[in-house]
């Protein structure tokens with residue numbers, strides 16, 4: 553008798569499980585989304601708000617230019633429904649994996665149509681890119697999130713893609729995207745006003761990451777010590793910059809949180825040049841929907857603090 557009851561129980565359970573499995577796709581859990589860097593993760597989190605949370609691959613303190621994948625990253629990427637990255641110019645560590653990922657499971661932001669782009673600068677005090685110039689994979693400056701129109705385009709593309717994964721939540725993603733875009737417009741207007749007084753004050757940055765930001769707000773960067781953080785400047789180049797700083801070419805030199813401040817301290821020693829820190833990845837802000845807004849305001853604040861009163 554016991555065995556017949558338990559058999560019946562097993563059958564019922566099996567039926568229940570079958571029904572659950574058949575029903576599961578309609579319950580539509582939010583897509584499992586992995587995002588490489590904090591600024592983009594923040595925009596994605598804002599689009600997903602109320603439906604789910606994306607996973608941030610790169611901890612805040614590391615540079616995407618020279619990151620190496622950990623086994624846990626690989627697991628997250630393989631299990632994700634969607635991987636969102638900037639592209640091969642920024643997350644060089646993902647090049648191979650991205651090439652092997654089906655198109656439906658990856659969103660490459662740097663190839664979005666209409667995105668504002670720029671070429672790394674070479675003239676004057678800007679470091680010339682090393683190695684072969686104009687390679688096949690060349691898409692220009694990968695710091696695309698530092699232009700607010702680009703951020704709006706990213707938000708729209710993410711909402712569209714998530715909506716196609718998850719049609720039951722498509723209207724939420726669309727609504728969130730509209731709200732974020734409106735907030736981005738206000739942020740833009742705020743930054744225009746804040747940066748206006750320092751537009752004509754020259755400065756030097758550690759790596760040529762801010763061109764889109766500078767173009768948008770009409771700032772006067774006159775040089776970058778390196779093209780990317782992993783390209784160390786040689787002695788000749790450091791001398792060139794040091795001479796320029798001594799002759800008063802720039803009011804301020806900016807380092808970045810990931811880089812030892814020693815180079816900047818050495819360069820600015822015995823000069824009237826001030827120093828500041830720019831944090832294009834928002835390493836100092838908490839991840840989440842507000843991180844993008846905080847890091848953009850911090851960038852503007854650091855620039856104004858270092859350049860004003862000149």
Ligand SMILES: [Zn+2]
Pocket residue numbers: 617695759761780781
């Ligand atoms: Zn960079």
